[in-house]
Amino acid sequence: MKVPWHLGKLRSLASEKEADAILISRPSNIFYATGFKGGSRLVVPAEGEPAILVGGVDLTAAQERFSKAPEVVRVEHVRLGEKLDDRTMKLLKEMGIRKLGFDELPIKTYSRLAKEFGRGNLADLSGPIWDLRKSKDELEKELVREACRMAVKGMEAASELMEPGRTELEIVGEIEEALRKAGSEEHPFNIIVASGPNSALPHARASGRELKKGDLVVVDLGATCSGYVSDMTRTFVVGKPEGWQEEIYRIVREAQEKAIMALRAGLKASEVDRVARSVIEEAGYGPYFVHGLGHGLGIEVHEPPRLAPGFEEVLGANYTVTVEPGIYLPGRGGVRIEDTVLVFEDGCEVLTEFPYGLKP
């Protein structure tokens, strides 16, 4: 399976920001740059050979990966007992770096770099790196697409288990097995199966609670394909739905559908949120839609941009984002419907294709 390779983009970013190099620490940024899961830090100079600092635990895997990489990356073995910060300083000096961009650092490391380089020669490039990651290239789109296909297999398994007496955790176990069978290499987040009153908690944690007739059940799951993830939610009912359940389901689905119909490059993130939120507000449930409409995703399950009030950023083509309105009635139950979608110039495509409805 292919993996991402974006060293060129980071090198260009260094040049553009007039930095001699970028020091990368966030694991997902190292993976974005090199397709390698592991390693402690990566130094990407504007010119010359990048170097990755790797502990013994990742050394064999790193040597294997970089022996087949499209361009040379020096693998630097950080030996047991060596301090990562000492080694980082040494490497930056050897490379002759004077102006340094970075993505994220512990305060202690930042302070040490500030002493060494001068605060004015350090630049926080976390934002610009996120900007690069937002727009997915062809390979990334294919991997997210495949991760969505895997997630659908998990949702199919879930939909067949909406029976009284099963516990939330038991259903999570069955979903996980289905996802692994589908080839998911990692669960991007702790799967949510939230039944009855638990379904009114957007970030509920699955428990030993048994499903009962009349429960709403929110199922929120995702999959990972070659490091890229998917995220989707459906809400089911155990037995026959009651009127209030059908009502909030209908409203949430209408909000989602309208947002998906509106979503395209050139809109502000907050505008897409507004489309869905208006539907829910007009139906009188505004106070019960307690979170933003969605978020970007790719290597991580929560990436910029946020589709939420106050986020005025303009969406671009090839962004992958979630669209997930919800209504949560404390003590009673909640409905959330979520899809992963790919944004185009003139619209968007739902990648997590699975039927809607409390009884799909």
Place this chain on the structure above:
Amino acid sequence: MKVPWHLGKLRSLASEKEADAILISRPSNIFYATGFKGGSRLVVPAEGEPAILVGGVDLTAAQERFSKAPEVVRVEHVRLGEKLDDRTMKLLKEMGIRKLGFDELPIKTYSRLAKEFGRGNLADLSGPIWDLRKSKDELEKELVREACRMAVKGMEAASELMEPGRTELEIVGEIEEALRKAGSEEHPFNIIVASGPNSALPHARASGRELKKGDLVVVDLGATCSGYVSDMTRTFVVGKPEGWQEEIYRIVREAQEKAIMALRAGLKASEVDRVARSVIEEAGYGPYFVHGLGHGLGIEVHEPPRLAPGFEEVLGANYTVTVEPGIYLPGRGGVRIEDTVLVFEDGCEVLTEFPYGLKP
């Protein structure tokens, strides 16, 4: 199920460090303090009422949790569109904070606080907070113990699946189902099933590879009970073991056994590592034991202290740590054996009780 409550310890830490308050952002520190999973930031003043900043997504759960908490914590709702940093500044001003401790912050937030308070009035207390977390109280020990019992159920399931033709990912799926049945509320890390040459990669990721006769198979898994985790590894063989496999297994097990026999409060972390490493070095496999002997664990699966060369910290009673030597022969295969243990004044106890041996 009971959850941790350590606000008192943090309040004392604030006093001791002459800080008016500690600003806590790391999710596991918020959980350590309050037993609440969620929330964006927590402010613990040396005197007076703590406050937790909570988005809409966690609001109902937070209100529920803190209405039953042993002491008053003000739940501050961060509304959609409000910036967390703005709200944090406002809250700190309202509380009259002048000297502030913190655990971790994005550089941007740190710089803003530095402007507001003066760099000299900020103190990085991440180390002292880790120090508090290292030593487990009675409840924490019971939860880790229970998480270990759950992990053993997962390992039992794994041990029955060492047959040619099964894929690594399929076995991971079965393990996850067993863990969920045992009540594990979250997988603390992506479970490793690494077979054949993959077993030589300490941080291997499970793949679609089918098990073959003669493979070594490293299985590394854990469970979570009320927010506290366990971590264990066994190595199995498919079919009959070869001589070299038995040899490295015997050496790794001897290294582990000797380290466990030696482990007690008052030893330096590096000294325990040395006990195990000497066994492996004397057998001629020193270069193939490429990582430290172990690590602390509790709310997170990797917590201080590290049991590794260069870590001179003295171990204390009631620490929970892993003991996990390994030998990895690139291209051929590897063996790792890992237990979670509880450190006493005069010894330690293995909490992940499961037979040893390539064919247990």
